[in-house]
Amino acid sequence: xxxxxxxxxxxxxxxxxxxxxxxxxxxxxxxxxxxxxxxxxxxxxxxxxxxxxxxxxxxxxxxxxxxxxxxxxxxxxxxxxxxxxxxxxxxxxxxxxxxxxxxxxxxxxxxxxxxxxxxxxxxxxxxxxxxxxxxxxxxxxxxxxxxxxxxxxxxxxxxxxxxxxxxxxxxxxxxxxxxxxxxxxxxxxxxxxxxxxxxxxxxxxxxxxxxxxxxxxxxxxxxxxxxxxxxxxxxxxxxxxxxxxxxxxxxxxxxxxxxxxxxxxxxxxxxxxxxxxxxxxxxxxxxxxxxxxxxxxxxxxxxxxxxxxxxxxxxxxxxxxxxxxxxxxxxxxxxxxxxxxxxxxxxxxxxxxxxxxxxxxxxxxxxxxxxxxxxxxxxxxxxxxxxxxxxxxxxxxxxxxxxxxxxxxxxxxxxxxxxxxxxxxxxxxxxxxx
Numbered sequence: 001x002x003x004x005x006x007x008x009x010x011x012x013x014x015x016x017x018x019x020x021x022x023x024x025x026x027x028x029x030x031x032x033x034x035x036x037x038x039x040x041x042x043x044x045x046x047x048x049x050x051x052x053x054x055x056x057x058x059x060x061x062x063x064x065x066x067x068x069x070x071x072x073x074x075x076x077x078x079x080x081x082x083x084x085x086x087x088x089x090x091x092x093x094x095x096x097x098x099x100x101x102x103x104x105x106x107x108x109x110x111x112x113x114x115x116x117x118x119x120x121x122x123x124x125x126x127x128x129x130x131x132x133x134x135x136x137x138x139x140x141x142x143x144x145x146x147x148x149x150x151x152x153x154x155x156x157x158x159x160x161x162x163x164x165x166x167x168x169x170x171x172x173x174x175x176x177x178x179x180x181x182x183x184x185x186x187x188x189x190x191x192x193x194x195x196x197x198x199x200x201x202x203x204x205x206x207x208x209x210x211x212x213x214x215x216x217x218x219x220x221x222x223x224x225x226x227x228x229x230x231x232x233x234x235x236x237x238x239x240x241x242x243x244x245x246x247x248x249x250x251x252x253x254x255x256x257x258x259x260x261x262x263x264x265x266x267x268x269x270x271x272x273x274x275x276x277x278x279x280x281x282x283x284x285x286x287x288x289x290x291x292x293x294x295x296x297x298x299x300x301x302x303x304x305x306x307x308x309x310x311x312x313x314x315x316x317x318x319x320x321x322x323x324x325x326x327x328x329x330x331x332x333x334x335x336x337x338x339x340x341x342x343x344x345x346x347x348x349x350x351x352x353x354x355x356x357x358x359x360x361x362x363x364x365x366x367x368x369x370x371x372x373x374x375x376x377x378x379x380x381x382x383x384x385x386x387x388x389x390x391x392x393x394x395x396x397x398x399x400x401x402x403x404x405x406x407x408x409x410x411x412x413x414x415x416x417x418x419x420x421x422x423x424x425x426x427x428x429x430x431x432x433x434x
Contacts, residue, residue, distance in 0.1 A: 004038055005036075005038070005158060006039075006040060006154070006155045006157050006158075007031055007032050007038075007039055007157070007158050007159075008028065008039070008154065009025040009028050009039070009041055009042070009070075010041075010150075011041070011043065011044065011059050012045070012047070013043060013045050014047060015055055016055060016058050016208035016210055017062040017063065019192060019207065019209070019229075020162060020191075022062070022066065022068075022209050022222075023230070024162055026066070026068060026227065027189060027230075028160045029068045029069075030227075030242075030245055030246055031251065037158075038071045040072050040073070040074065040154060041060075041063075041070045041072070042074045042076065043056060043073065043074065043075045044076050045077045046076050046140045046146065048140070051077075058210060061210075062208070062213070065209070066209065066222060067219060074150070074154065076141070082149060083146055083149055084139065084141075086149050086179060087103045087134050087145065089179070090103070090105060090178055091103060093178070095178045096134065096178075102135060102136055103133070103134050104132065104134065105131060105133075105178070106131055107129070107131065107171065107174050108178075109126070109127055109174060110125075111125045112170045112173055114170075114173060116187060116188055117158070117187035117252065118187045118189070118251055118254045118256060119188060119256055132144065132171065143168075144171050144175065145175060147168075148175045148176055148179065148181065151183075152181040152184075158184055158185045158186075158187065159184045159185070159186050159187070160189065161188060163188040163190055163191055165188060166188050169186055189230055189254060190230045190254070190255050192258070192259050192261050194260070195260055195262050200261060215320045216289055216318040216322070217318050218270060218273045220273050221272070223242060224239060224240060225265065227240060227245055228265075228269075229259035229261065230254050230255050230259045231249065231254050231255065233245065234248065239269065239272055267317035267318060268317065270317055271317040274313060274317075279313065282309070283306050283309055285319065286322055287305060289320075289322070290319075290322060290323070293320075293323065296330065297330050297331065300330060304411075307411045308326050308329040308330070308411055309326065311326075311403045311408065311411055312326060312403065315403065328396070328397045329397075329411070332419075334397075336398050337399055337400070339400055340398070340399070340400050343390045343391055343394055343400060344391065344394060344424075344428075347428045347431075347432070348391055349428050351387075351388065352391065352395075352421055352425060353425065354377065354381060355374070355388065355392070356421050358373055358376075358377045359374075359414065359417060359418060362414065365409070365417075367404070367409065367410040370406050370410060374388065374406065391424065392421065394424070395420050395421050396409065396416075396420050
């Protein structure tokens, strides 16, 4: 085409930015990047009662956090006179009429069709009604009419949106025709479904981007996962950078069928991005997250915080997991988890006491020295190393699984390790007393 391609994302500031809308914004943004098109934000804020600035700010902030930037932004609330002008032209041409202060459009339809860039040929032979309000009595435009006027006047060449808008398309095409406008191309993305195949709900992923952000997901991981909801980079790959996605993306390769949202899959994608982070970058992300959550105890040394956080980089799926995993490293009031009872049922008070005396004599409490002394102690006691590893891990972390025990011991340091082993001895003593 001669003119520059243009696409748009048209959020309504009546709520926060959710997964489905974010995916629509992303696919428009990638199309724009691939074809050097202009990406426009059109804020559909004519609903004065429900549109709120806090929602708009959250939408814009979430898009920027995801790395989705825009070239221009328009507000429909600032374009009301434009819609009235074009509605009056329809009245003058007898294609619309005024009733009780509202302007109503007459649909004239035998059949109407269009070629969807994703779904191919689509034809409609009837509409659910013969007329539709295009300007309300209070002067505000309705969705279909404002959408048509804006898309043409703003030069939108490709409308990329969810398949729930397919029923709106024939209505809009008739409005384009009545206004003597050339319509844009249409591409309707598949719906995002719950993992059970139904509509997304709070339980199944219909959560705002801010909530995912607050839960400790990385923006790159969210974007990567959104790409997989209806499109694939090929060669069975599931981890793809934005740069590569821009290079490979084609609308014709977007799926026609609904895309199932899986929180487990999102967690996996996020964990892969966390693992790929350099340790310094991961520490920065994680520390900032824990500070926002007011989780870190006052006075704790940053070097210790760093050692603790880095222990768990390969074990978490999102940053919020750190709160559970690291709790016992920062606080002494942790409990032994329910699944450790079978480990603790076998009392090894004498053996643990002997281990404490051995550990207390270590001057350099690094993982190599600690492991050497630990294994030698187990052998001296006539035990397998594992016989001591399991209760010691429970004593130090309250959990039966975790990072390498000797790495944990090095990070905790001798004083904490001995203090927690003594706590286990006290636990056994109290249990015996009962």
